[in-house]
Amino acid sequence: xxxxxxxxxxxxxxxxxxxxxxxxxxxxxxxxxxxxxxxxxxxxxxxxxxxxxxxxxxxxxxxxxxxxxxxxxxxxxxxxxxxxxxxxxxxxxxxxxxxxxxxxxxxxxxxx
Amino acid sequence: xxxxxxxxxxxxxxxxxxxxxxxxxxxxxxxxxxxxxxxxxxxxxxxxxxxxxxxxxxxxxxxxxxxxxxxxxxxxxxxxxxxxxxxxxxxxxxxxxxxxxxxxxxxxxxx
Numbered sequence: 021x022x023x024x025x026x027x028x029x030x031x032x033x034x035x036x037x038x039x040x041x042x043x044x045x046x047x048x049x050x051x052x053x054x055x056x057x058x059x060x061x062x063x064x065x066x067x068x069x070x071x072x073x074x075x076x077x078x079x080x081x082x083x084x085x086x087x088x089x090x091x092x093x094x095x096x097x098x099x100x101x102x103x104x105x106x107x108x109x110x111x112x113x114x115x116x117x118x119x120x121x122x123x124x125x126x127x128x129x130x131x132x
Numbered sequence: 133x134x135x136x137x138x139x140x141x142x143x144x145x146x147x148x149x150x151x152x153x154x155x156x157x158x159x160x161x162x163x164x165x166x167x168x169x170x171x172x173x174x175x176x177x178x179x180x181x182x183x184x185x186x187x188x189x190x191x192x193x194x195x196x197x198x199x200x201x202x203x204x205x206x207x208x209x210x211x212x213x214x215x216x217x218x219x220x221x222x223x224x225x226x227x228x229x230x231x232x233x234x235x236x237x238x239x240x241x242x243x
Binding site: 049060061062063064065068078112116117118119120121122123124125126 | 141165167173174175176177178179180220222229230233234235238
């Protein structure tokens with residue numbers, strides 16, 4: 021099993037450009053999440069989806085949108101990238117309300 | 133809002149020494165999870181504790197959940213270079229199932 025697959029692994033954007041980070045899981049988990057990780061800040065939740073068809077804001081949602089395309093896929097969109105969005109982005113999935121999270125390998129995004 | 137604090141932020145040890153990281157929450161947690169992230173890697177789930185006072189072991193790693201379910205610790209006995217990484221705790225509170233992550237403790241093991 022692949023677990024949680026994220027694409028792309030690396031991306032450089034110019035300020036104002038848009039892009040979508042893709043995430044897919046093959047563990048039949050109901051819940052999916054997007055986190056960003058900045059040095060010394062730990063993991064901060066951007067958005068999450070408790071089940072197919074639902075999405076909710078996390079701690080730092082400004083500047084992002086998400087789509088839960090189906091049970092397997094949860095994408096994160098930056099409509100107009102800003103240098104403050106330079107970060108490592110992790111997608112994760114879990115059974116809702118139980119067990120640990122399975123993380124993808126991350127997307128390293130630089131906005132110049 | 134809920135805060136999860138981890139100390140220390142960094143810990144340097146000589147190979148073979150013991151290591152402990154502590155996790156403290158401002159609110160009661162329904163459970164506590166621990167993750168390990170190798171340098172350049174992604175967080176990997178280690179364990180979940182649910183019961184007050186619970187202690188679990190994984191080889192050289194011992195995890196404890198406090199009696200009040202507001203703190204936890206991870207102890208590594210006789211560290212090895214393969215233990216290098218950042219250890220995160222995470223726990224949900226207030227009826228939410230979404231855990232708040234601590235900022236992590238980075239372990240550096242000197243051979």
